Amino acid sequence: MEEESNYKKYRGKCKEFCEKEIEKNPLLILVRGYYYCPIWNKEEPHWWLIxxxxxxxDPTVLQFPSKGFGEYIPFNGFVNCSECGKEIKEEEADIDGNYCFCSNDCHLRFVGLEEYIRK
Ligand SMILES: [Zn+2]
Incomplete structure (x- = not known):
């Protein structure tokens, strides 16, 4: 299937493909953020150029079934706490795999260890 091979070809290589484009055209600017795919109905971390x-x-747009008809949301340096939803600076967040937390308490609550929260 063509769609599937595009997915394999471009998946996880957004930044790599963008950097190759910049080598050809140094005026391009690399942007990091999220791509909202309306067909998947979710946001995916992504890199593109302006x-x-x-x-x-977007050199790797074909990895998405919506092929660029979705929304490009530039990363603003903030992430949302996976437990309480509070917006926090990425460098201050407590990051655990795909999740991030504004505080140790939120981290403990998220993993079901409320009893360890210091009162
Ligand atoms: Zn929180």
Missing amino acids: DDKNNII
Whole structure:
């Protein structure tokens, strides 16, 4: 299937493909953020490029079934706590795999260890 091979070809290689484009055209700017795919109905971490006219150039767009019709959301340096939803600076977040937490208490609550929260 064509869709499946595009997925394998581009999946996880967004940044690599973008860097190759920058080598060809140094005016392009690398953007890190999320791509919202309306077909999957979720946001995926993603890298893409913008040119000097602010046009989005996405060398790995074919990995998404929506092929660029979704929404590009630039990363603003903040993440949301997986437990309480509070917005926190990424460098201050307590990151555990795909999850992040604003505090140790939220981390403990998330993993079901409330009894260890210091009162
Ligand atoms: Zn929290």
